[in-house]
Amino acid sequence: MSDRMEGVKKLFESKSARVETNRGDAYYSRLFEQCQARLGELRAQEPLNRLDFSELLAEQGTDRRDFMKWVSATTAMLMLPPMFAPLVAEAAELMNRAPVIWLELQDCAGNSEALLRSDGPKIEEIVLDIISLEFHETLMAPSGHQAEKQLEDAMEHFKGKYLLFVEGSIPVGAGKDWCTIGASGENFVDHLTRVAEGAAAVVAVGACATFGGIPAAAPNPTGAVGVMDVIKGKPVINIPACPANPANMVGVVLHYILTGQIPELDSLLRPKFAFGYRIHDNCERRAHFDAGEYVEEWGDAGAKNNFCLYKMGCKGPMTFNNCSIVRYNEGVNWPIGVGRGCIGCSEPDFWDKYAYERPMADAKIKAPTGGVEKSVDEFGLGLLTAAGIGIAIHAAASAIAGKKEDGGEA
Amino acid sequence: MNSGHKQVKRMTAFMRINHWVVAICMVAAVLTGLYIGHPYYQTLMADGAVDKYVMAWNRWIHFMSAIIFDVSSIVVFYLYFFSRFEKPYKKLIPSLKNIKEFFNVFVNLVTLNRVKKFDSSHADSFNAVFFFIFHLLLVWMLLSGLQMYVHGLASGISAIGAWWPALLHLATDWTVTVTGGSLMDVRIWHHYSMYAIIVWTMFHIYYQVWRTIFWKEGDIAIVIGGSKFVKEDKQ
Numbered sequence: 164m165s166d167r168m169e170g171v172k173k174l175f176e177s178k179s180a181r182v183e184t185n186r187g188d189a190y191y192s193r194l195f196e197q198c199q200a201r202l203g204e205l206r207a208q209e210p211l212n213r214l215d216f217s218e219l220l221a222e223q224g225t226d227r228r229d230f231m232k233w234v235s236a237t238t239a240m241l242m243l244p245p246m247f248a249p250l251v252a253e254a255a256e257l258m259n260r261a262p263v264i265w266l267e268l269q270d271c272a273g274n275s276e277a278l279l280r281s282d283g284p285k286i287e288e289i290v291l292d293i294i295s296l297e298f299h300e301t302l303m304a305p306s307g308h309q310a311e312k313q314l315e316d317a318m319e320h321f322k323g324k325y326l327l328f329v330e331g332s333i334p335v336g337a338g339k340d341w342c343t344i345g346a347s348g349e350n351f352v353d354h355l356t357r358v359a360e361g362a363a364a365v366v367a368v369g370a371c372a373t374f375g376g377i378p379a380a381a382p383n384p385t386g387a388v389g390v391m392d393v394i395k396g397k398p399v400i401n402i403p404a405c406p407a408n409p410a411n412m413v414g415v416v417l418h419y420i421l422t423g424q425i426p427e428l429d430s431l432l433r434p435k436f437a438f439g440y441r442i443h444d445n446c447e448r449r450a451h452f453d454a455g456e457y458v459e460e461w462g463d464a465g466a467k468n469n470f471c472l473y474k475m476g477c478k479g480p481m482t483f484n485n486c487s488i489v490r491y492n493e494g495v496n497w498p499i500g501v502g503r504g505c506i507g508c509s510e511p512d513f514w515d516k517y518a519y520e521r522p523m524a525d526a527k528i529k530a531p532t533g534g535v536e537k538s539v540d541e542f543g544l545g546l547l548t549a550a551g552i553g554i555a556i557h558a559a560a561s562a563i564a565g566k567k568e569d570g571g572e573a
Numbered sequence: 574m575n576s577g578h579k580q581v582k583r584m585t586a587f588m589r590i591n592h593w594v595v596a597i598c599m600v601a602a603v604l605t606g607l608y609i610g611h612p613y614y615q616t617l618m619a620d621g622a623v624d625k626y627v628m629a630w631n632r633w634i635h636f637m638s639a640i641i642f643d644v645s646s647i648v649v650f651y652l653y654f655f656s657r658f659e660k661p662y663k664k665l666i667p668s669l670k671n672i673k674e675f676f677n678v679f680v681n682l683v684t685l686n687r688v689k690k691f692d693s694s695h696a697d698s699f700n701a702v703f704f705f706i707f708h709l710l711l712v713w714m715l716l717s718g719l720q721m722y723v724h725g726l727a728s729g730i731s732a733i734g735a736w737w738p739a740l741l742h743l744a745t746d747w748t749v750t751v752t753g754g755s756l757m758d759v760r761i762w763h764h765y766s767m768y769a770i771i772v773w774t775m776f777h778i779y780y781q782v783w784r785t786i787f788w789k790e791g792d793i794a795i796v797i798g799g800s801k802f803v804k805e806d807k808q
Contacts (some may be wrong), residue, residue: 454629455628527615540610558783
C-alpha cells in the first residue's frame with residue numbers, strides 16, 4: 164500500500180498525460196536553434212567508430228530518397244514540424260557519436276532479436292548499427308574477465324555521457340542472490356546500479372525492463388521489478404512492449420542526439436510520442452468494434468472478414484502504444500493485422516492482467532477475496548447468490564415467525 | 574385513510590422523480606455495461622457494418638445514463654446539506670443518538686420485527702447509512718468510468734474544449750494507482766462495483782417490501798405517492 168500511496172503522490176506531481184502536438188512557432192524556432200547548436204557540437208567531436216552512415220546506406224542498397232522518406236516519417240513520429248527533417252537526417256548521420264552500453268538481465272533477448280532479425284536491412288537497423296555500442300553481452304566476442312574489462316573501460320571513458328540500455332527485469336526478492344552475471348558473480352541489482360551510476364540516462368527496453376514483464380508475472384518467484392524501481396535519481400525512459408518496437412528505440416536515441424534531452428514522458432515514464440495514443444483509436448478494425456461485429460471463435464466467418472477481435476480478448480482499448488500506426492518491421496504488419504488480438508504488452512502487469520486472451524469479464528483472475536482464481540463475472544454472480552440466499556433466509560424466517568404489528572417484545 | 578392512522582410525507586415530488594430516473598439509468602447502465610464488458614448478443618452478419626452500430630449505441634446509452642445518474646447524484650449531494658424538506662447528513666453524523674437508532678433499526682430487521690424501539694415515521698439512521706454506501710459506490714463508478722472514458726481523449730482535445738480531458742485526468746488518474754497500477758485494474762474494479770450495486774439494489778427492494786409487510790405502514794407507497802401512514806398513537 165505504501166507503494167501505491169507513493170504512486171498517487173507521483174501522479175499528482177507529474178504532468179498530465181496530455182499529448183501536446185503543436186507548441187507554437189516560438190517554441191519550435193527556439194528548439195530548432197538549440198538542436199542546430201547541439202548537432203554542430205557533435206559534428207566537431209571525434210566519431211567513436213569509423214562507420215559512415217551514407218556508405219552504409221549505399222552498401223545496403225537504400226537510396227537517398229528512401230532515406231529521406233524515413234526521415235520525414237521519423238520527424239512526424241517525434242511530433243516535430245517538417246522544418247526539423249534536415250536536422251533529423253543530420254542526427255541520424257551523427258549517431259556514431261552516441262556511446263551506448265547495453266545490459267541484459269532477466270529476459271529472453273527478444274528486444275535484441277527484434278533489432279537484429281528483421282527480414283532485411285531496414286533504415287532503423289542501420290541507424291542502430293552505427294551507434295557506438297560499447298558493450299552488449301549477447302553480441303560481443305569477448306567473454307568472462309575480458310568482457311568485464313571492456314565494460315569497465317567504456318564506463319570510465321564515457322563517464323556521464325553514455326546511454327545505458329537495459330533489457331530484462333531485476334530480481335530483488337528471493338532471486339536477488341542467485342541471479343548473477345559476469346566472471347565476478349555480481350548480482351543483477353549491483354550490476355545495474357554500478358553501470359547506471361555514470362550514465363547520462365537509462366533506457367529500459369521491453370516489458371521486462373520497464374515493468375517487470377513476464378518474470379514479474381504471478382507468482383513472481385524471483386521478486387522481479389523494472390529498472391525504474393531500482394534506479395533512482397537518474398533520468399529513466401521506458402520503452403515497453405514485447406518486444407519493444409525498434410522504431411521507438413531509434414526515436415529515443417535520435418531525440419537524445421538531436422536535443423541532448425530525453426523526450427517528454429508520461430506518468431509511466433514512456434515517451435509520449437510513442438505511447439501517447441491508444442491502439443484502439445488507430446486500429447483498422449475499429450469500425451467493426453463500433454458495429455458490434457466480432458470474431459466469435461478462431462477461423463469463423465468473422466475472422467475471415469477481419470472483424471474486431473475484442474471477444475477473442477483483444478486489449479487494444481486499454482493499451483497505449485503506437486503499433487497500430489507504425490506497425491512492426493517497417494510497417495509490414497502488426498498483431499491485430501495478422502488476426503489475433505492485442506495482449507497489452509506495453510502496459511504494467513500485462514501478463515497477469517491483459518494477456519489472458521478473452522474479454523476481461525471472463526478472465527480467470529484473483530478474486531478480491533484472494534486465493535481462488537475466478538472470472539470477474541463468476542465472482543459477481545457468487546456475490547449476487549450470497550446476497551440472494553441471505554435475503555431468502557430472512558424472508559423465510561420472517562414468514563414463519565409471522566407478523567408482529569406493534570413491535571416491542573413478543 | 575384508515576381511522577387511527579396518520580399520513581406522513583416522506584419524499585417530495587422531486588425526490589420521487591429522481592428515484593425513478595436513477596432506477597431506470599441503473600438498469601440501462603447494467604444492461605449496456607455488461608455488453609461493453611463482453612458483447613453477449615451477436616449482430617446480423619448479413620448487414621453491412623454501416624447499418625449497425627451496436628457497440629457504439631450500447632456505449633452511447635451507457636454514457637448517457639451514467640451522465641444523468643451522475644448529475645442527479647450531484648443534486649442529491651446538494652440536498653444532503655441544503656434540502657428544505659429533510660437534510661440526510663443529519664442522520665449520518667455519528668452521534669450517540671444516531672448510532673443508537675442505527676442499531677435499533679438493525680435489531681428490528683434481524684429479530685424479524687420482534688423488537689421495534691424507534692420511531693418509523695421519519696427517515697432513520699440505518700437507511701441513511703445504507704443510502705450513503707450507495708452514493709459512495711456511485712461516486713466510485715463515476716470516477717473509474719470517467720478514467721476509462723478519458724483514454725479515448727488522448728489527443729487532449731474534446732468537443733467541449735481541452736479543459737475537459739485535463740480535468741478528467743486530474744480528477745480520476747488516482748483510480749489507476751489505488752486499484753493496482755494498470756488501466757485494466759480500473760476496468761476490473763468498475764465491473765466488480767457493478768455487482769456491489771446490484772446487491773445493494775436487491776437488498777433495497779427486499780427491505781422496502783419487508784417493511785411494508787411487517788411494519789404495516791405502507792412504506793412501499795412512499796416512492797410513488799410520497800407518503801406513508803403511521804398509527805396515530807405513535808405520534
